[in-house]
Amino acid sequence: MHKRLATIATITALCSPIALLAADKEEEDEGVEFYGHVGYELQFLDDDISQADGLDWGAYLSRIGLRNSHTINDQLKATYQVESFILHGPSGDDIGFRNTYGGLKSERFGELRVGRHDTPYKRANLPFFAGANMLFDNAQGAGTGLGQWNTALGKDDKDDDDEFNTIQRNRGFIAQRFQRWHGTLHYISPQVHGLTLEAAMRPVQEQDEDNAWSDNWVDYSASLTYRLGESWMFNAAYESEGAIDDKGAGGRGVYRTWLAGALFTATEWLTLGAQFENLDIDVNSDINGDLMRLMVPIKLSFGDYYVNTFLKYDDFDYEDDDGSTDDEWFDIGMQAGYYLDPEHNTQIYAAAGSAEDIEAVNYAVGFRYQW
Numbered sequence: 001m002h003k004r005l006a007t008i009a010t011i012t013a014l015c016s017p018i019a020l021l022a023a024d025k026e027e028e029d030e031g032v033e034f035y036g037h038v039g040y041e042l043q044f045l046d047d048d049i050s051q052a053d054g055l056d057w058g059a060y061l062s063r064i065g066l067r068n069s070h071t072i073n074d075q076l077k078a079t080y081q082v083e084s085f086i087l088h089g090p091s092g093d094d095i096g097f098r099n100t101y102g103g104l105k106s107e108r109f110g111e112l113r114v115g116r117h118d119t120p121y122k123r124a125n126l127p128f129f130a131g132a133n134m135l136f137d138n139a140q141g142a143g144t145g146l147g148q149w150n151t152a153l154g155k156d157d158k159d160d161d162d163e164f165n166t167i168q169r170n171r172g173f174i175a176q177r178f179q180r181w182h183g184t185l186h187y188i189s190p191q192v193h194g195l196t197l198e199a200a201m202r203p204v205q206e207q208d209e210d211n212a213w214s215d216n217w218v219d220y221s222a223s224l225t226y227r228l229g230e231s232w233m234f235n236a237a238y239e240s241e242g243a244i245d246d247k248g249a250g251g252r253g254v255y256r257t258w259l260a261g262a263l264f265t266a267t268e269w270l271t272l273g274a275q276f277e278n279l280d281i282d283v284n285s286d287i288n289g290d291l292m293r294l295m296v297p298i299k300l301s302f303g304d305y306y307v308n309t310f311l312k313y314d315d316f317d318y319e320d321d322d323g324s325t326d327d328e329w330f331d332i333g334m335q336a337g338y339y340l341d342p343e344h345n346t347q348i349y350a351a352a353g354s355a356e357d358i359e360a361v362n363y364a365v366g367f368r369y370q371w
Contacts, residue, residue, distance in 0.1 A: 008294065036064035038086060039368030046360040062086040063098055075172035077105045081111075099180060110189040116182035120223035122235035127263055128275045128297050181219065196225045204242060217242045233263040235272075256280045261295075271299040281318070289318030304339040310353075345370050 043056045065083030073079055083098040101115025181202050189197040201220040223237035241255045261275030279291040296311040315328040337349030346369045354361040 032066055034064070034066055034221045035371060036062070036086075037368055037370030038062040039366055041364050041366030043362060043364040045362050065098070072104075075106055079105050079111070081105050097182075099259050101186070103186075110187060113142060113184075113186040115184065116180050116201065117184055117186045119184075119221040119239060120200055121221045121237045121239035121257065121259070122180075123198065124223040124225065124235045124259060124261075125275070127233065127235070128261060128273060128295055140233060181221075191227070193228045196227075197226075198223045212356075219309045221253075230266050234261070236260045254281065256282070269301050269341075271297075272299075273297050287320050289316065289320075291316045291318075304344075306335075306337050306339075309333070 020265060039062055040057060045054065045056055063083055063085055067081035067083075069077045070191075080102040082100050084100075085098060090316075097116055099117050101113040101117050103111055103113035103115075103252045105111040105259075110361070144219060155317045181200065184200050184202040185202040187198065189195075199220070201218055203216065203218050205216040213240055217304070219239075219241045221237070221239040223232065223235060225235040227233050236259065239255070240260045257277065257279040259277040261273060263271065263273035265271045273296070275294070275295045277291075279287040279289075279292040279293075282290075292315045294313045296310075300307040310331070310333040312331045313328070314331075315326075317326045318324070324338040331353065333351065333353030335349055335351040338348050340346040340348065346367070348367045349363045349365070351366075
């Protein structure tokens with residue numbers, strides 16, 4: 001059983017003084033911002049590429065939150081954010097914490113956050129995931145469809161020594177291994193000559209069956225983004241993670257992964273890019289794997305209409321107690337949507353995605369509203 005050094009209670013304790021400062025009526029800034037987005041998606045799922053067959057629905061990745069800032073002086077602000085899932089329906093997550101933190105922000109030195117937050121590596125992926133929060137990026141549950149690539153370590157129920165002995169996989173369109181680390185120190189630099197640096201770290205301690213500290217390590221994640229005018233964005237990121245989920249399952253140096261990508265906005269209606277990613281799993285000589293992924297997004301926008309297409313090639317070599325496997329496949333997905341308001345806060349859409357090697361297709365229709 002593993003335990004994090006920082007818990008939700010610690011995060012709350014860190015955030016509370018900042019929240020009280022932000023509520024000071026004598027030095028009120030912009031006021032507390034209530035934000036979020038909600039949406040529902042109806043899916044028809046093929047059981048060849050899904051954990052479910054037939055119709056499925058959910059309020060996937062809907063969320064609500066509060067955030068605010070308080071001016072300490074001309075150069076420094078205190079900030080906080082509290083964000084939660086909304087109940088997702090029969091195939092989604094329960095209500096729970098998302099990005100929740102407190103911190104300090106300076107236009108000159110950047111922002112420092114303490115709490116629960118998306119890692120820099122995950123944030124570096126987001127510009128390439130135009131399908132986020134829809135069919136291709138559902139959180140958990142039966143309706144994952146093309147939404148997951150959970151490359152994780154597993155244990156055989158018949159194994160009494162409680163050791164990892166297999167690599168568990170769900171084939172899917174977008175990598176969802178990336179987490180919101182809690183108990184994390186997260187830094188975001190100001191943009192300097194087009195460059196932005198992000199870095200995060202969290203200490204982890206591992207307990208054995210007798211609740212004695214048996215190991216400790218530090219997870220860390222970093223990204224570097226360069227923007228050239230309004231047209232080009234280049235990014236690179238690296239992450240090393242010993243724990244592979246919020247329950248602490250894992251060990252020292254389980255995952256090491258890096259990516260590099262470029263995104264080009266050719267015109268007001270066309271954006272395209274490419275991202276290369278490599279994930280290395282290295283537990284021991286019997287449990288290891290290497291995933292290579294090439295992702296090509298193509299985004300079209302025509303006023304209130306948009307069409308997003310995704311091309312993805314994966315090559316995964318891995319070895320576990322079941323032997324060695326070399327697997328590769330090509331996926332393609334498409335979304336078409338329409339914004340119902342000039343601010344583009346409300347949209348309806350349809351989506352479809354296929355996995356070529358098994359000739360299966362998932363479909364979805366839905367709507368989303370954000371404020």
